[in-house]
Amino acid sequence: AQSHVLWPEIDRITAEQLHYARQGVGEGVWELFAEDGEMRMYKREEEVNGLVVDPLKAVHTVKGVTGFEMCHYFFSPDYRLDWETTIEQMKVLEKVSDDTMIFLQIHKRVWPASQRDALFWSHLRQVPDSRDPDAQNIWIVCNHSTEHHSAPEKSNGKYIREKSNGKYIRVFLTVALVCQTMIEPPKNGAQITRDDLTCKITYCSVVNPGGWAPASVLRAVYKREYPKFLKKFTHYVYDQCKNKPIRF
Numbered sequence: 001a002q003s004h005v006l007w008p009e010i011d012r013i014t015a016e017q018l019h020y021a022r023q024g025v026g027e028g029v030w031e032l033f034a035e036d037g038e039m040r041m042y043k044r045e046e047e048v049n050g051l052v053v054d055p056l057k058a059v060h061t062v063k064g065v066t067g068f069e070m071c072h073y074f075f076s077p078d079y080r081l082d083w084e085t086t087i088e089q090m091k092v093l094e095k096v097s098d099d100t101m102i103f104l105q106i107h108k109r110v111w112p113a114s115q116r117d118a119l120f121w122s123h124l125r126q127v128p129d130s131r132d133p134d135a136q137n138i139w140i141v142c143n144h145s146t147e148h149h150s151a152p153e154k155s156n157g158k159y160i161r162e163k164s165n166g167k168y169i170r171v172f173l174t175v176a177l178v179c180q181t182m183i184e185p186p187k188n189g190a191q192i193t194r195d196d197l198t199c200k201i202t203y204c205s206v207v208n209p210g211g212w213a214p215a216s217v218l219r220a221v222y223k224r225e226y227p228k229f230l231k232k233f234t235h236y237v238y239d240q241c242k243n244k245p246i247r248f
């Protein structure tokens with residue numbers, strides 16, 4: 001993918017998001033708004049031009065899967081409709097490489113806001129841990145909004161069913177899923193099983209709704225949808241992996 005026109009941006013945004021994900025939520029600006037078992041969800045209330053753009057940061061610990069497996073199921077288009085309940089349609093507009101794709105997603109309408117779509121590149125990468133050079137166990141998926149000639153801001157009906165109003169509002173998003181595999185080596189030198197695995201997850205997202213939507217609606221959707229998404233997604237990955245060989 002190094003030759004693709006997007007590569008410098010993909011490299012920069014992915015590095016920035018990895019750094020941002022690693023920053024703790026200790027500094028007072030983050031507000032804990034949801035908790036469920038090991039999952040903690042934090043947000044900051046921010047508005048850009050009067051639009052709610054509350055950054056989200058979630059941390060979670062899931063036993064029995066690796067960081068690669070978690071990122072693989074998040075990245076791959078083949079499984080997205082199994083766990084993503086907020087989208088109506090999804091299309092891979094371009095396969096840049098095995099680890100980089102461009103997606104167009106039509107999200108379900110959230111009344112009374114008008115329907116949105118999202119166009120973004122998605123990049124999967126294993127990252128060396130600066131603090132621990134031989135930690136080969138950190139993976140990241142970074143999603144970031146982009147332009148694409150085949151999906152201009154108006155839905156031109158070419159790929160996606162034309163809606164009555166002929167266009168969707170396009171959200172602008174930057175999302176990162178950073179997953180680290182922790183292994184508790186079995187005492188007796190036995191082979192590692194899924195019981196010895198723990199996946200530490202950090203999920204960060206900033207979504208600009210792109211057009212006006214009532215702050216109360218967006219914050220209600222946000223509060224309801226994000227905990228549901230992370231819980232459903234992590235359970236889905238555990239179920240998909242539990243009877244399969246471990247993939248690091």
Ligand SMILES: CC(C)(C)c1cc(CCc2ccccn2)cc(-c2ccc(S(=O)(=O)CCO)cc2)c1
Binds near residue numbers: 084113209
């Ligand atoms: C919850 C909120 C921040 C509002 C929101 C609104 C909408 C657009 C749909 C919508 C909802 C509510 C109001 C208006 N439009 C999309 C998303 C969104 C899109 C993508 C991803 S992802 O992590 O890249 C997984 C791949 O799909 C996460 C979140 C979030």
